[in-house]
Amino acid sequence: MARFDPYENNGGTCVAVAGADYCVVAADTRLSVGYSILSRDHSKIAQLADKCVLASSGFQGDIKALQKALAAKELVYEHNNNKKMSCPAMAQLLSNTLYYKRFFPYYAFNVLAGLDTQGKGCVFTYDAVGSYERTGYSAQGTGSALMMPVLDNQLKSPSPLLLPARDAVTPLSESDAVDLVKDVFASATERDIYTGDRLEIVVINSSGTCRECIELRKD
Amino acid sequence: MDGFSKSIGGGGPNVPAGSHPAGGSQAAAGGGATQRTQYPYVTGTSVIALKYKDGVIMACDTGASYGSTLRYKSVERIKAVGKHSIIGASGEYSDFQEILRYLDELTLSDHMWDDGNSLGPKEIHSYLTRVMYNRRNKFDPLWNSLVIGGVKKGPKGDEKYLGMVNMIGTHFEENHVATGFGNHLAIPILRAEWHEDMTFEEAVKLVEKCLLVLLYRDRSSINKFQIAKITTEGSTIYPPYSLKTYWGFTHFENPAQGAVGSW
Numbered sequence: 001m002a003r004f005d006p007y008e009n010n011g012g013t014c015v016a017v018a019g020a021d022y023c024v025v026a027a028d029t030r031l032s033v034g035y036s037i038l039s040r041d042h043s044k045i046a047q048l049a050d051k052c053v054l055a056s057s058g059f060q061g062d063i064k065a066l067q068k069a070l071a072a073k074e075l076v077y078e079h080n081n082n083k084k085m086s087c088p089a090m091a092q093l094l095s096n097t098l099y100y101k102r103f104f105p106y107y108a109f110n111v112l113a114g115l116d117t118q119g120k121g122c123v124f125t126y127d128a129v130g131s132y133e134r135t136g137y138s139a140q141g142t143g144s145a146l147m148m149p150v151l152d153n154q155l156k157s158p159s160p161l162l163l164p165a166r167d168a169v170t171p172l173s174e175s176d177a178v179d180l181v182k183d184v185f186a187s188a189t190e191r192d193i194y195t196g197d198r199l200e201i202v203v204i205n206s207s208g209t210c211r212e213c214i215e216l217r218k219d
Numbered sequence: 220m221d222g223f224s225k226s227i228g229g230g231g232p233n234v235p236a237g238s239h240p241a242g243g244s245q246a247a248a249g250g251g252a253t254q255r256t257q258y259p260y261v262t263g264t265s266v267i268a269l270k271y272k273d274g275v276i277m278a279c280d281t282g283a284s285y286g287s288t289l290r291y292k293s294v295e296r297i298k299a300v301g302k303h304s305i306i307g308a309s310g311e312y313s314d315f316q317e318i319l320r321y322l323d324e325l326t327l328s329d330h331m332w333d334d335g336n337s338l339g340p341k342e343i344h345s346y347l348t349r350v351m352y353n354r355r356n357k358f359d360p361l362w363n364s365l366v367i368g369g370v371k372k373g374p375k376g377d378e379k380y381l382g383m384v385n386m387i388g389t390h391f392e393e394n395h396v397a398t399g400f401g402n403h404l405a406i407p408i409l410r411a412e413w414h415e416d417m418t419f420e421e422a423v424k425l426v427e428k429c430l431l432v433l434l435y436r437d438r439s440s441i442n443k444f445q446i447a448k449i450t451t452e453g454s455t456i457y458p459p460y461s462l463k464t465y466w467g468f469t470h471f472e473n474p475a476q477g478a479v480g481s482w
Contacts (some may be wrong), residue, residue: 036402039391061352061388
C-alpha cells in the first residue's frame with residue numbers, strides 16, 4: 001500500500017578542511033534514491049557569499065530549499081548592511097534557519113566553510129536541527145563515518161582544553177590538503193554505495209574561489 | 220527513508236483506515252480533523268525522455284490504472300506547455316490535471332505581460348519544483364513524478380533542457396530521464412546507448428527499445444504509446460501507436476520445463 005513519507009535520503013558525502021589561509025570544500029556529485037542513481041552529475045555545493053561555501057548531503061528537496069532560503073537572507077543582509085555576509089555570520093544564520101524547523105527538520109547534513117574575517121580557513125559542521133561547531137575539518141553524509149577516522153588520523157586537532165589555545169586549522173599546504181581530500185573520497189567510494197561518480201573540489205583562498213572536478217568510481 | 224515505501228502500482232487503492240494526523244496542524248476543535256495523507260487512485264506508469272540533436276523527445280504509454288485494473292486506455296500523459304516545453308507525468312492522473320491548471324494560469328499571465336519574454340523549460344521546472352515541495356511541506360502532496368523537456372534560445376544559442384521532479388520535491392537535470400519502472404528498466408539502456416546529437420530517427424529507435432522492455436516487464440504498461448518532441452519549431456505530440464511484440468520464446472511455451480522440484 002502506498003504511504004507518504006516526506007523524506008528520502010539522496011546520499012552523498014561532503015568534506016571540508018581548513019588551512020591557515022585557505023579552505024578546501026569537496027562533495028561527490030551522485031544523486032541517488034533507494035538503489036537507483038538518478039544523476040551522476042548533480043552538485044551538492046552552493047556558494048552563498050564571497051568567501052563562504054555550503055556543502056550539504058541528505059534530502060535534496062530540503063537542501064535546495066535551504067540553499068535558496070539562505071541566499072535570499074544573505075541578499076537582505078547585503079541590502080541592510082552594505083557588505084557581504086562573513087562566514088561566521090552565515091554560520092549562525094544557518095544554525096538559526098535549521099532550528100526554526102526543529103519540529104519538521106530540513107533533512108540536510110551541512111558543512112559550511114570559507115575564510116573568516118581574518119582570512120583564516122574556517123569550517124563549521126552541523127546536524128539536521130542546527131547544532132554547530134567550528135572545527136578544523138569535517139565530513140558529513142553517507143560516507144562520513146568512513147572518512148572522519150582517516151581525517152582524524154591525518155589532521156588531528158590539538159585538544160581544545162590546552163592552554164594557550166592551539167590553532168585548529170591544519171598546517172598542511174593547500175595542495176597537500178586537496179590530495180588528502182581526493183584520497184579520502186577514493187576510499188569512501190569503495191565502500192559506500194551512495195558515494196562516487198565525480199568529485200567536485202572547491203578551494204577558497206585570498207585570490208578567490210577555484211573549482212576542480214575529478215572522476216571517481218561509478219559502481 | 221526507505222525508497223520502496225513510495226512505490227505506486229502495487230496493490231489496489233484501499234480506503235485509509237482513519238485520518239492520519241502526522242506533522243501539520245489539526246483544524247480547530249469543532250472543525251473536525253483534516254485528512255492530509257493521500258493514496259494515489261488512478262495512476263499512470265513510466266515516462267521516458269532524452270535529449271537529441273534538435274531538442275527533446277518524450278514517450279509514455281496511454282494507460283491509467285485503478286489499482287490493478289487497467290481502467291483507462293487512451294489517456295494523454297504528455298502535454299505541451301507554452302511555446303518551449305512539454306511535460307509528462309506518471310502517478311496520480313487527477314493531480315496531473317491539477318498541475319496543468321496551475322501551468323495554464325502561469326502561461327496565461329506570461330502571455331498577458333506581453334513583453335516579448337516567454338517561460339522556458341528551466342523556469343517551468345523551477346516553478347513546478349517549488350509547487351511540489353510546498354505541497355509536500357503541507358503533507359498534502361501531488362502524487363506525481365514529472366518530466367519537463369524543452370528548447371529555448373539562451374546566451375549560448377538554442378539550449379536544450381530536460382529535468383525531472385518527484386512528489387516530494389527532489390529534482391535534477393540530465394540528458395535522459397525516466398520515472399517509475401523506467402528508472403530501473405529504461406535508464407540502464409539509455410545510459411549504455413545514448414550519445415550527444417542523436418538524430419530524430421535514432422532517438423525514436425532508442426525510445427522504442429525502452430518502451431518495449433517496459434511493456435514486457437511492467438505489469439501496468441499497455442501496448443499503446445505516444446511520442447512527443449519539442450524543438451525550436453515547437454512541440455509535436457504524435458498520435459498513439461503500438462509496438463510489435465514477440466511472445467514465441469520457447470521458455471514461454473513450456474515454462475515448467477527444466478524446473479526442479481515443486482517450484
